[in-house]
Amino acid sequence: MATPRGAPPRFFRFLPDVLVDNIPQKGERPSQGSISSRCPTPTRTSCAVTCSTTATSESGRPPSPVPPPPGPKSGRPREREPVTRAALPKETPQGRRSLSPARVRSRQLLYDEPDSATPRLREPRELFPVLSGRGPLQAPRWPVECEVIRERVQHIEWVPPEPEYFYQSTGNEKVPEIMGEEKGTVVYQLQSVPTEGSYFTSSRVGGKRGSVQQLAVSLHGPEDDTLLFESRFESGNLQKAVKVAAYEYELTLRPDLYTDRHTQWFYFRVQNTRKDVRYRFTIVNLRKPRSLFAVGLRPLLYSQRDACSSRVGWRREGGDIRYFRGGTGSYCLTWTARFPHDRDTCFWAPGYPYTFSDLTRYLRAAARDPARARVCRLRALCCSLAGNPVYLLTVTNPARGPQAAAAKRAVVLSARVHPGESAGSWVMRGFLDFILGSSPDAQLLRDLFVFKVVPMLNPDGVIVGNHRCSLSGRDLNRHYRTLLKDAFPCIWYTRNMVQRLLEEREVLLYCDFHGHSRKNNVFLYGCSSNSRRHWLHERVFPLMLSKNAPEKFSFQSCNFKVQKNREGTGRVVMWRMGIRNSYTLESTFGGSTLGSRRDTHLTTEDLKALGHHICDTLLDFCDPDQTKFIQCLAELTELVHQEIHRKLSELGQDVNLEENWSDIHLSDIESSTSGSDSSLSDGLPAHLLHRAEEVSQKIKMFQKKKKKPLQTRKQRNEQYQNSNSKRFGRGLAGGPLEGRASFATTLQKQPAFLKQLENPGPAAVTQEKVRRQQTQLSGRGRDAAPAQPAPPLIRPKDKERVQQVQHLTAMPTVNAVVSAFRRLRQEDHCKFEASLGHIGQKPGAPASLAPRSLSSARGEPAPGAQPGRRRGGSLVAYPALHVCTYPCP
Numbered sequence: 008m009a010t011p012r013g014a015p016p017r018f019f020r021f022l023p024d025v026l027v028d029n030i031p032q033k034g035e036r037p038s039q040g041s042i043s044s045r046c047p048t049p050t051r052t053s054c055a056v057t058c059s060t061t062a063t064s065e066s067g068r069p070p071s072p073v074p075p076p077p078g079p080k081s082g083r084p085r086e087r088e089p090v091t092r093a094a095l096p097k098e099t100p101q102g103r104r105s106l107s108p109a110r111v112r113s114r115q116l117l118y119d120e121p122d123s124a125t126p127r128l129r130e131p132r133e134l135f136p137v138l139s140g141r142g143p144l145q146a147p148r149w150p151v152e153c154e155v156i157r158e159r160v161q162h163i164e165w166v167p168p169e170p171e172y173f174y175q176s177t178g179n180e181k182v183p184e185i186m187g188e189e190k191g192t193v194v195y196q197l198q199s200v201p202t203e204g205s206y207f208t209s210s211r212v213g214g215k216r217g218s219v220q221q222l223a224v225s226l227h228g229p230e231d232d233t234l235l236f237e238s239r240f241e242s243g244n245l246q247k248a249v250k251v252a253a254y255e256y257e258l259t260l261r262p263d264l265y266t267d268r269h270t271q272w273f274y275f276r277v278q279n280t281r282k283d284v285r286y287r288f289t290i291v292n293l294r295k296p297r298s299l300f301a302v303g304l305r306p307l308l309y310s311q312r313d314a315c316s317s318r319v320g321w322r323r324e325g326g327d328i329r330y331f332r333g334g335t336g337s338y339c340l341t342w343t344a345r346f347p348h349d350r351d352t353c354f355w356a357p358g359y360p361y362t363f364s365d366l367t368r369y370l371r372a373a374a375r376d377p378a379r380a381r382v383c384r385l386r387a388l389c390c391s392l393a394g395n396p397v398y399l400l401t402v403t404n405p406a407r408g409p410q411a412a413a414a415k416r417a418v419v420l421s422a423r424v425h426p427g428e429s430a431g432s433w434v435m436r437g438f439l440d441f442i443l444g445s446s447p448d449a450q451l452l453r454d455l456f457v458f459k460v461v462p463m464l465n466p467d468g469v470i471v472g473n474h475r476c477s478l479s480g481r482d483l484n485r486h487y488r489t490l491l492k493d494a495f496p497c498i499w500y501t502r503n504m505v506q507r508l509l510e511e512r513e514v515l516l517y518c519d520f521h522g523h524s525r526k527n528n529v530f531l532y533g534c535s536s537n538s539r540r541h542w543l544h545e546r547v548f549p550l551m552l553s554k555n556a557p558e559k560f561s562f563q564s565c566n567f568k569v570q571k572n573r574e575g576t577g578r579v580v581m582w583r584m585g586i587r588n589s590y591t592l593e594s595t596f597g598g599s600t601l602g603s604r605r606d607t608h609l610t611t612e613d614l615k616a617l618g619h620h621i622c623d624t625l626l627d628f629c630d631p632d633q634t635k636f637i638q639c640l641a642e643l644t645e646l647v648h649q650e651i652h653r654k655l656s657e658l659g660q661d662v663n664l665e666e667n668w669s670d671i672h673l674s675d676i677e678s679s680t681s682g683s684d685s686s687l688s689d690g691l692p693a694h695l696l697h698r699a700e701e702v703s704q705k706i707k708m709f710q711k712k713k714k715k716p717l718q719t720r721k722q723r724n725e726q727y728q729n730s731n732s733k734r735f736g737r738g739l740a741g742g743p744l745e746g747r748a749s750f751a752t753t754l755q756k757q758p759a760f761l762k763q764l765e766n767p768g769p770a771a772v773t774q775e776k777v778r779r780q781q782t783q784l785s786g787r788g789r790d791a792a793p794a795q796p797a798p799p800l801i802r803p804k805d806k807e808r809v810q811q812v813q814h815l816t817a818m819p820t821v822n823a824v825v826s827a828f829r830r831l832r833q834e835d836h837c838k839f840e841a842s843l844g845h846i847g848q849k850p851g852a853p854a855s856l857a858p859r860s861l862s863s864a865r866g867e868p869a870p871g872a873q874p875g876r877r878r879g880g881s882l883v884a885y886p887a888l889h890v891c892t893y894p895c896p
Contacts, residue, residue: 028284052073077134096877097410147241147470148393149214150478152201157218160240160276161760162360163308165320170607173303173598183255183341191251193222193598195236200246203267209477217740226279234286235278241362242426244472245275255287263473265480270294271524272427272474274356280346285637288355289341291333297525299597300340301330302481303606307359308344311352321359323608356523358596361432363395363466369436370398379443384452388461389500392478395466397497399504402460403443404453411882417508418625419586421461421518424484424577425475428469428522430594435462435520448626454514455629459508464497475837487580510587516548516588516625517581524595528615529556532565532591534582541587543643548588550639551627558602559613734846
């Protein structure tokens with residue numbers, strides 16, 4: 008859109024809207040957390056600057072070069088002073104505005120190159136980063152309490168040429184005595200670690216302000232062989248190191264931030280190593296009573312020198328491994344190792360690390376590739392508590408039309424809700440490699456499905472090196488039902504995204520990728536369905552996956568029991584939302600015990616291959632030829648039969664499965680998921696309790712104000728008949744008179760033409776008075792029976808309408824009432840004709856002898872008279888029985 012004549016260019020109209028906070032002051036070096044390093048250049052800004060410069064060229068004058076400000080030349084962006092009035096664009100005779108020869112001084116203008124004459128605008132703080140093929144990477148944001156070193160830690164990928172076997176315990180492993188810092192020397196210790204009782208307040212790129220302190224001890228010369236420890240980098244975790252002997256160190260892991268628990272993940276660096284020296288490391292504050300380290304798991308070692316010289320990456324190392332209970336109630340892990348080089352830089356970890364920066368690099372590479380970018384749309388689902396983006400990928404092939412696009416089913420995948428379970432990220436990496444590839448199977452999957460992928464649900468926890476929690480100090484996989492969007496944004500927006508997706512299309516499968524530190528192999532947790540129509544269907548996908556990956560996936564380790572303490576997990580919440588195939592994929596930290604891979608560790612290639620197998624299984628699961636599906640169902644039925652027989656034989660019972668099959672619930676024959684790494688929910692932190700109460704009160708108030716939706720007339724009629732039919736039947740139980748009284752008292756709403764019968768006109772009232780006088784005269788001086796109640800006044804033309812209403816009734820109890828009503832009417836009619844016969848035998852009776860009112864002198868109704876109301880000075884009797892119903896439209 009062209010700029011109006013006489014108006015300033017769009018570039019200058021955009022300047023006042025740009026936020027200017029977090030800008031380095033004059034003379035201050037821009038920090039790593041500057042906005043320019045956090046967000047790429049917006050297209051809008053680049054286009055605006057280009058248009059403003061080309062406009063001056065079209066006027067016939069060459070654009071005046073913008074001289075760079077004085078100062079040393081450097082590779083970092085330079086900043087300008089605020090725009091002065093003299094530097095504002097001046098209007099030319101052609102009606103356009105051109106830049107003044109004076110220097111444009113603005114802190115919003117940045118120069119990527121020292122001699123560049125084309126600046127760009129600084130991005131606003133709250134702009135969501137969108138990965139592109141150029142510009143700096145999205146720098147992670149840290150809590151302001153965390154110190155972060157400036158060195159970038161990055162590892163190469165490498166696959167061992169030979170299988171790495173488990174450590175075989177000899178039973179003679181040494182159990183070292185825990186000395187503590189009282190008998191040792193502290194060589195490394197973090198300062199001011201936020202624990203339980205504190206909570207997250209703010210974040211910034213680079214963490215804590217100020218210079219980074221030197222926490223490791225200083226060496227006393229080249230002969231000093233003390234190891235130098237460091238963990239203040241992305242995903243690192245080590246709180247303290249104590250030297251208790253020449254080559255022995257006791258290590259303390261940092262708990263998850265803002266908690267005092269969850270010490271399982273470790274990842275730290277050691278320097279100043281010595282070759283051919285046997286070191287011993289002992290972690291003294293682990294929390295889990297069982298661990299894979301007790302059954303052969305070896306820690307991972309990474310040598311920086313080997314990576315540079317021979318391209319060797321992470322490998323399994325360690326001997327004399329022992330997992331035991333310490334004296335303070337915690338558990339300890341000890342192992343020995345030899346480093347390959349002198350004065351080398353090495354890293355230790357229990358599993359292959361996968362950081363937020365690794366994910367960002369992978370996604371940017373996908374955005375650079377035109378083939379992958381055509382089938383993948385990347386956006387930020389939300390921002391975490393610290394402001395890090397939670398990326399959402401939508402993967403599918405372009406549909407041929409709206410109907411074809413709407414017919415596609417959806418698959419939802421997520422990973423790293425627990426930051427210490429890095430194996431889930433490697434499985435997700437393998438899945439993305441396959442689904443974004445060009446193979447025929449990948450193209451078919453993209454034609455059939457819309458994939459919604461959240462590759463890292465908890466980026467904050469991954470960045471700071473937590474094992475289980477986010478910066479809220481709670482396990483996100485226990486709060487999928489939360490209402491606190493501000494406290495748990497990652498899972499709140501994920502659940503909201505799935506809800507909107509369910510409104511658009513069917514979601515075939517949901518799977519959350521995890522890691523497991525206490526069980527070998529790969530397995531699934533699912534949810535058993537109570538529907539007989541879809542009985543055992545939720546177990547077909549895991550069984551197919553075990554057939555596609557027989558050496559890694561164990562169907563025997565799968566569990567489908569829904570426990571009460573797992574109600575807040577992702578798989579259970581999504582299952583209750585309507586996704587039948589809802590799973591948690593658990594990938595071991597250790598290895599496989601199946602087939603030819605028995606007692607070997609899983610590598611990154613094994614985990615990525617598992618992502619490929621998930622895609623193959625999805626094709627088998629949705630194959631139009633249901634042969635595989637039916638075979639798996641038959642096999643599952645036989646397996647369940649065997650399990651029930653085994654369970655009942657243990658209990659000493661016997662049952663005929665053919666006759667009592669429906670009486671046995673599948674959850675009764677399954678054990679609990681006690682082997683799961685899932686922890687119990689700790690509830691909300693103290694500072695969020697009042698917020699949760701406020702949200703609950705608002706929801707209750709909203710529900711009270713919400714009006715009940717109106718029903719149709721047909722529904723109201725049916726509800727009225729159903730509610731009254733029971734009372735009609737109870738009233739007729741004592742006889743016709745009881746039914747007559749009960750039926751009359753249940754009437755609440757009548758049609759308009761029946762209301763007219765209760766309020767007859769003056770002519771009808773006069774006729775009624777004459778008839779009653781004649782009836783009373785016919786009985787004077789005789790030993791007549793007590794007076795019968797006066798028959799109700801119903802005009803002949805209204806009797807037909809009443810009968811029509813009676814035919815509309817469909818309930819049997821109402822028909823019985825109608826029959827009783829007809830019998831009573833016939834009896835009253837016969838008595839009325841008999842009274843007329845008496846009047847014909849005695850004509851000329853004086854009318855003044857008839858009573859003037861049906862009431863006694865005290866104003867009470869006469870015996871036998873029906874209660875009524877006064878109308879125009881006379882008492883009009885109500886009909887004793889009405890038949891009232893709502894006719895169906």
